[in-house]
Each structure stands twice: as structure tokens, then as C-alpha cells.
Amino acid sequence: MIRRDLIFLGLALLLAGLLMPVTPAAVLLAAAALWLWGELAVVWIYARWKPVEPVRVPVGELPAHVAAYNPRNKMYFWMWRVEPNRSVLGFSSLEVVHEFYNKLALRRDEQLAYVYLYGEKFIIFSSRRYDTGRVRDVEEILREFFVPQRVTPWIGIGRPVDRRIWLSTLWVLLYAAFAGAAALLLLPIWAWIVHNFVKYYRESYMMFTLTHMPHTDTFSLSREMLELAAATDAKTIARMEKWAVAFADRPSVEIKKKFAKIYEGRDTGKRLVRLAEYKELLERVAAFNERPIFLFVYAEDDIPSMDVARDYFATADFWLRRSYVRALTGDLTRFPIFYGGTLLGAQRLVELAKDIFGKPVTVPLDSLPTVHGVIIGPSGMGKSWTVASWLYQLSKYVDVVxxxxxxxxYKWAEKVGAEVVPIPHVLPRDLPEVLRRSMWFRRLIEGKYGRLDGASPEAVLTEEAAALGIRPEYQDFRLGNIVLDLTPLKKDTEAQAFWAVVMMIYLINKLLEEKVEQLKTIIVFDEARLLSQHGTARYSEVLLDMLRDLVFGGRKYGFAVWFIVQLETQLPWDIIRSASVQLFLGGARDYVLPLARTVELDNDDVAYLLSAITPREAALSGRPYAMGILRVKPRDHKYHVKIYLDPELK
Ligand SMILES: Nc1ncnc2c1ncn2[C@@H]1O[C@H](COP(=O)(O)OP(=O)(O)OP(=O)(O)O)[C@@H](O)[C@H]1O
Ligand SMILES: [Mg+2]
Known part of the structure; x- marks a missing residue:
């Protein structure tokens, strides 16, 4: 669009220059063209050298929402830092995009921009009216799709532009030499333009510069093509560190009118091409309820499918919004507006994985509603290794058992200096005491032996250990980082299950006695299928009842349990779905499909899980990683991830 304006300006100057020797009145044509497009020209010229943007000034009083105001084109900008409250990418985001767009119901002279800048996301609402009521309405709608925080919008506070731009007045002299003395009349006009440029523009900070924008003025794709393009475009863009998209409403009738005009036009090859193009748009409008929009696209790299290429004007255009593309609402799915949300909260941030674009996926431990977790995946896909790698980070913040x-x-224990305790060779000194007080232990024993009121926990423990030929030794335990090692019982999974349950009852009772608000301990239960097998139904039920109580008790206990299982059937569904952190590792169809049905994964997710390779295969081309889908509560944040595994922990 800016190109077209500049071409018009050039043509007008040329024409005026040619006519001036004939009639000096032609200078009026040049003057008018300068008046219209001169400022853009000077911005464009300057931008070839350094990016510039219009100056904005803050308006509105605190604590209300401060707006930035561009006095030159009389636009107000309100800004929020946002986190999407779901995570959808590409064509899967169509429904939410439409809902969002329709709820916003943008009016004339209103635009909404989504800006992604080095991992931070912003929304800027701009309007020619200073209407705080409307801004509050917009904020209300944003709240349904994002977690918005009001921020003061960026104002153009970069360096002033270089005064050497005044030298550009010289062109008028050259022009006068060609067109005649009348052209000198243009000198004051140009001076006025440069004066305004110096006054109303600033050089932008490199951090905020956008270097690319589209060099086309229509996106017209059939529905089928859009489905294909949306996914790839969204992925291309999601890899970028800086990008922005803005949109404004465009009257629907425009497309129909245009179509009718072409339809009734003369029969030429070009007409047929245009008809085909508009037919696709009409179809999308009529059959899929899309709305025509003006789209403004800014990026830091080429996007060939959208004709996005380097353009010096891009940074200025982001604030001026001159270069629009005619598109439909569906085209917004080509931008990852609703992807990559995280929970807000800067404390105790742990990076759990990298998403498919190599960007970190982090969770702030203290913002999760609960911190319980489930890790589900077939044998050998890297569950234990993943968790060992996570624990290395987590054990900086919390105690891990x-x-x-x-x-x-063992490797993890060695690396963080955790104690490894062989169970039941070594047991905590206060184990009998804690068990005596535990209603859960009583139920366990009753379940196992029938009624056994008289037996002391000590006697039961001694007897159970003796059956394995072991004499427990009681020692003092500190529930810091510690591994309760059940490998001495490897050959007897029934015994492993019994001792695992006993130790869980101990741990949980101990932790319940401490009063903590914040998450302090994570209990990792690897091979939690022990709970559901081996005729241990009776004691696993006791433990599962207990866990259910705790999981639903929310975060007030200061500890969390992370379960590792191979199949979704090995844990009660209630526990799986109330886990705030859920990781599903990939595998074969007969594993993935039933899992997907139970935990509600979509087709894209299934495809991703089916493409998973083992950590050993991944290691062939560099670092080992596990592949899976990570979901984080309370919102629908979902990522296709790779978890890089620490070779030192295997
Ligand atoms: N040094 C290594 N380099 C690369 N890959 C390895 C290495 N050691 C083990 N692996 C691979 O790591 C995977 C085992 O990971 P892990 O033990 O975490 O699996 P898991 O999901 O916990 O399985 P299970 O359910 O059987 O416990 C296997 O695929 C194995 O081949
Ligand atoms: Mg394992």
C-alpha cells in the first residue's frame, strides 16, 4: 500500500514536472501530491537508514488505564500484557478466533493488534475515540480469552531523528532545475513536512523494530487451502521472536459488490481469474460465516506464503497501519494468537520441556492450582529419565522423595546428594509410631489380615520383613531429597507394593503434620501400577482412597504426588484428571488411541504421539529426548513437547 502511495507521488511529480513549462499551474498538482503523501515519503526515506515510529504521548490519569496518543493521526492506543487461557495452533484455533472476533465487534476506526515480543505477549487496542467505556468492554472480552494485565502502552521514546534529514530539501532545487522556477513553491511545503517529521517521529529502539510486512494486498485462499496453510504459517510464525498482527473490520458487502461488478464485466481471461478468486472468498463468507477484515502483518523474517518480505517501513507502519491486506477472519488462524499461554507468576519457575518450536515451556510452581502430576507412557519411552531430569531442576526449590x-x-541422588535408603532394610525410626496413629494403616492391616486389632505396627512390620528374610534397622530420617529404594524387593512385586504403600502412608502422615502453605515436597511414585496389580486390590484401595482425599484436598498440604504409570488404566481416572501437570509420552497406535480417547486428545495430538521416537533413537542425532504432550491446569494449556534428557541422569 505504501508502495502504491509512493508510486502515485512519483507519477504526480513527474507529470507536474513535465507540464510545468507549459503551465506553471501544474505545480498545484505536485503540491497536492506532496501534501497527501509527502510525510510517508520522508518516513520511508528515513526508514531505509534507521527505523522510525511516530511519537505517542500518554493520556489518561492513573490508576485508570493510561493510553498512548499519536497526536499526528489522532489515534489512541490501550495496551495489555496477555496470556492466552488456552493453547491452540493453526486451523484448530478457528472456532476461538471467530468467537473472539465476533465478540469484539470492532467498529470503524478501531483495530486490535496482537504483539509477540521475545516470549511476552501484548494486545493493543486502538481507536480514534477516547472512550474509556468502550475500552472497558474490550477488556471484558479479552478476559474471556486471555489473562490481561493493563500496562502503559509503549510511547515513542527513542532518540530524536537526525537533523540531517533537512538536507532532503535539496531535491526541490534539483526538481526546480528540471521543472522550472514554479517548483520552488514546493520548498515551503517540503519544509513543513520535514518539520512535522522531526516533531512527530522518533528513531525506534532496535528491540521493538519489525522488519518485514506483506507485499500483497489480498489473501484469498479456498477453505481447503486455508486448512493446509494455516498450520504451516502458524508454525513458521511461532518460531519467530518478534511478530505482530493487527486487524480491523471491513464491510461485508464489499466482497459481494466486487464480485457482482466482475461478474457483469467484460469477458476477458483476467475476469475469469478474478471471478475464481472472489468465488472462494464468497464461499468462505457464505458457507463458513467468515467476516471480511483488514489484516496488518509484521514479522522479523520472510513468510513466502503470505508474501511477507523485508520492508523498511514496517516499524512505522505498525503504528500508522497503512499497509493492509484484505482477508477473512479465517486467515487469523495463520497466526499463533492463542498459542503458548503460560501461567502468570514469576516465582519458582521450572522449565519442563521445549515446545515444537524449541521455545521453553515453563510452569510457575506457585501458580498451579495443585501440583499433583501424572506421567503416562509405554515402557522405554523415557518416563523415569524425564522425571529424573525434571527432579534435578525441581530439587532446587522443593524436597523430593x-x-x-x-x-x-541413583544417578539423580548422586548428583544432588540425596540419600538412597534400601527398603525395608532401613526404615525410619518413627515409622511404627506414625503408623500407629494412622487410620489408613489400620485399614490396610484390616484389609490384609482381616481383623487384627491387637497387633502393633512394629510386629506387623517385623513379620512382613521376616517373610522376606530381612531384619529392618530403624534409623533417623530427614525428609529432604531422598530415594526410597525398593530394588531389594525386585523379585517380589507383591512385597514391593506392600512396602510402597506403607512408605506412602508414612510420608503423607508425616507431611500432613507439618503446616505449610507453599509447596515444599514432591513425592514421586515411579511404577505406580504397583498400586493396581498383584492381588493387592485391598491395600491399593486404601492408598488410592487416601490419595484421592489428598489430591482433592487441593494445595493446602504443601506437598504433591507425581505418579508414573505405563497405561491410563493403571490409575483411577479421578486422579489422572485432577493432576495439574499431565505428560503423555508417545508410542504405537494400540497404546495412543485408547489413551487419546480417555484423556481427550485431538487428531493433531494423536499424530504427534504416533511420531514419537525412543530416547535412544533421539540420541543418535545428538541429545536424547522424550516426545510427548504436556498439559498444564487450570487452563487448557497444551503443548507438543520434546523433553531433553540429561545423559548424566541415566
Ligand atoms: N545412555 C543412553 N543413551 C540413550 N538412550 C538410553 C540410554 N540409556 C537408556 N536409554 C533409553 O532410554 C529409555 C528408557 O528410559 P526410561 O527408563 O525412562 O523409560 P520408562 O518410560 O521409565 O520405561 P519403564 O516404564 O519401563 O520404566 C529406553 O528407550 C532406553 O533405550
Ligand atoms: Mg521407568
Whole structure:
């Protein structure tokens, strides 16, 4: 669009220059063209050298929402830092995009921009009217799709533009030499333009510069093509560190009128091409309820499918909104507006994985509603290794207690200096005492032996250990980082299950006695299928009842349990779905499809899980990683992830 304006300006000057020797009145044509497009020209010229943007001034009083005002084109900008409250990408976002757009119901002279800048996301609402009521309405709608925080919008506070731009007045002299003395009349006009440029523009900070924008003025794709394009475009853009998209409403009738005009026009090849183009748009409008929009696209790299290429004007255009593309609402799915949400909260941030674009997926431990977790995946896909890698980070913030039936956490223990305790060779000194007070232990024993009121926990423990040929030794325990090692019982999973349950009852009773608000301990229960097998139904039920109580008790206990299982059937559904952190690792169809049905994964997710490779295969081309889908509560944040595994922890 800016290109077209500049071409018009050039043509007008040329024509005026040619006519001036004939009639000096032609200078009026040049003057008018300068008046219209001169400012854009000077911005464009300057931008070839350094990016510039219009100055904005803050208006509105605190604590209300401060707006930035561009006095030159009389636009107000209100801004929010946002986190999407769901995570959808590409064509899967169509429904939410339409809902969002229709609820906003943008009016004339209103635009909405979504800005992604180095991991932070912003929305800027702009309007020619200073109408705080309307802004509040917009904020209300934003709240349904994002977690918005009001921020003061960026104002153009970069360096003043270089005064050497005044030298550009010289062109008028050259022009006069060609067109005649009448052209000198243009000198004051140009001076006025440069004066305004110096007054109303600033050089932008490199951090905020956008270097690319579209060089086309229509996006017209059939519905089928859009479905294909949306996914790839969204992925291309999601890889970028800086991008923005703005949109404004466009009257619907325009497309129909245009179509009718072409339809009734003369029969030429070009007409047929245009008809085909408009037919696709009409179809999308009529059959899929899309709305015509003006789209403004800014990026930091080429996007060939959208004709996005380098343009010096892009940074200025972001604030001036000159270069629009005619598009339909469906085209918004080509931008990852609703992707990559995280929970807000800067404290105790742990990076759990990288998304498919290599961007970190982090969760702030203290913002999760609960911190319970489930990790589900087929044998050998890297569950234990993943958790060991996570624990390395987590153990910086919290105490970690691992119930380890396979000896998968020795390396971790060594690396963080955690104690490894062979169960039941070594037991905590206060175990009998804690068990005596535990209603859960009583139920466990009753379940196992029938009624056994008289038996002391000590006697029961001694007897159970003796059956394995072990004499427990009681020692003092500190529930810091510790591995409860069940490998001595490897050959007897029934015994592993019994001791795992006993130790869980102990741990949970101990932790319940401490009063903590914040998450302090994570209990990792690897091979939690022990709970559901081996005729242990009776004691696993006791434990599961207890866990259910705790999981639903929310976060007030200061500890969380993370379960590792191979199949979704090995844990009660209630526990799976109330886990705030859910990781599903990939595998074969007969594993993935039933899992997807139970935990409600969509087709894209299934495809991703089916493409998973084992950590060993991944290691062939560099670092080992596990592939899976990570979901984080309370919102629908979902990521296709790779979890890079620490070779030192295997
Ligand atoms: N040094 C290594 N380099 C690369 N890959 C390895 C290495 N050691 C083990 N692996 C691979 O790591 C995977 C085992 O990971 P892990 O023990 O975490 O699996 P898991 O999901 O916990 O399985 P299970 O359910 O049987 O416990 C296997 O695919 C194994 O081949
Ligand atoms: Mg394992």
C-alpha cells in the first residue's frame, strides 16, 4: 500500500514536472501530491537508514488505564500484557478466533493488534475515540480469552531523528532545475513536512523494530487451502521472536459488490481469474460465516506464503497501519494468537520441556492450582529419565522423595546428594509410631489380615520383613531429597507394593503434620501400577482412597504426588484428571488411541504421539529426548513437547 502511495507521488511529480513549462499551474498538482503523501515519503526515506515510529504521548490519569496518543493521526492506543487461557495452533484455533472476533465487534476506526515480543505477549487496542467505556468492554472480552494485565502502552521514546534529514530539501532545487522556477513553491511545503517529521517521529529502539510486512494486498485462499496453510504459517510464525498482527473490520458487502461488478464485466481471461478468486472468498463468507477484515502483518523474517518480505517501513507502519491486506477472519488462524499461554507468576519457575518450536515451556510452581502430576507412557519411552531430569531442576526449590522400584534415580541422588535408603532394610525410626496413629494403616492391616486389632505396627512390620528374610534397622530420617529404594524387593512385586504403600502412608502422615502453605515436597511414585496389580486390590484401595482425599484436598498440604504409570488404566481416572501437570509420552497406535480417547486428545495430538521416537533413537542425532504432550491446569494449556534428557541422569 505504501508502495502504491509512493508510486502515485512519483507519477504526480513527474507529470507536474513535465507540464510545468507549459503551465506553471501544474505545480498545484505536485503540491497536492506532496501534501497527501509527502510525510510517508520522508518516513520511508528515513526508514531505509534507521527505523522510525511516530511519537505517542500518554493520556489518561492513573490508576485508570493510561493510553498512548499519536497526536499526528489522532489515534489512541490501550495496551495489555496477555496470556492466552488456552493453547491452540493453526486451523484448530478457528472456532476461538471467530468467537473472539465476533465478540469484539470492532467498529470503524478501531483495530486490535496482537504483539509477540521475545516470549511476552501484548494486545493493543486502538481507536480514534477516547472512550474509556468502550475500552472497558474490550477488556471484558479479552478476559474471556486471555489473562490481561493493563500496562502503559509503549510511547515513542527513542532518540530524536537526525537533523540531517533537512538536507532532503535539496531535491526541490534539483526538481526546480528540471521543472522550472514554479517548483520552488514546493520548498515551503517540503519544509513543513520535514518539520512535522522531526516533531512527530522518533528513531525506534532496535528491540521493538519489525522488519518485514506483506507485499500483497489480498489473501484469498479456498477453505481447503486455508486448512493446509494455516498450520504451516502458524508454525513458521511461532518460531519467530518478534511478530505482530493487527486487524480491523471491513464491510461485508464489499466482497459481494466486487464480485457482482466482475461478474457483469467484460469477458476477458483476467475476469475469469478474478471471478475464481472472489468465488472462494464468497464461499468462505457464505458457507463458513467468515467476516471480511483488514489484516496488518509484521514479522522479523520472510513468510513466502503470505508474501511477507523485508520492508523498511514496517516499524512505522505498525503504528500508522497503512499497509493492509484484505482477508477473512479465517486467515487469523495463520497466526499463533492463542498459542503458548503460560501461567502468570514469576516465582519458582521450572522449565519442563521445549515446545515444537524449541521455545521453553515453563510452569510457575506457585501458580498451579495443585501440583499433583501424572506421567503416562509405554515402557522405554523415557518416563523415569524425564522425571529424573525434571527432579534435578525441581530439587532446587522443593524436597523430593522418590519411591523407586527400579533403581532409576541413583544417578539423580548422586548428583544432588540425596540419600538412597534400601527398603525395608532401613526404615525410619518413627515409622511404627506414625503408623500407629494412622487410620489408613489400620485399614490396610484390616484389609490384609482381616481383623487384627491387637497387633502393633512394629510386629506387623517385623513379620512382613521376616517373610522376606530381612531384619529392618530403624534409623533417623530427614525428609529432604531422598530415594526410597525398593530394588531389594525386585523379585517380589507383591512385597514391593506392600512396602510402597506403607512408605506412602508414612510420608503423607508425616507431611500432613507439618503446616505449610507453599509447596515444599514432591513425592514421586515411579511404577505406580504397583498400586493396581498383584492381588493387592485391598491395600491399593486404601492408598488410592487416601490419595484421592489428598489430591482433592487441593494445595493446602504443601506437598504433591507425581505418579508414573505405563497405561491410563493403571490409575483411577479421578486422579489422572485432577493432576495439574499431565505428560503423555508417545508410542504405537494400540497404546495412543485408547489413551487419546480417555484423556481427550485431538487428531493433531494423536499424530504427534504416533511420531514419537525412543530416547535412544533421539540420541543418535545428538541429545536424547522424550516426545510427548504436556498439559498444564487450570487452563487448557497444551503443548507438543520434546523433553531433553540429561545423559548424566541415566
Ligand atoms: N545412555 C543412553 N543413551 C540413550 N538412550 C538410553 C540410554 N540409556 C537408556 N536409554 C533409553 O532410554 C529409555 C528408557 O528410559 P526410561 O527408563 O525412562 O523409560 P520408562 O518410560 O521409565 O520405561 P519403564 O516404564 O519401563 O520404566 C529406553 O528407550 C532406553 O533405550
Ligand atoms: Mg521407568
Amino acid at each position: 522418590v519411591i523407586d522400584p527400579h533403581g532409576d534415580y
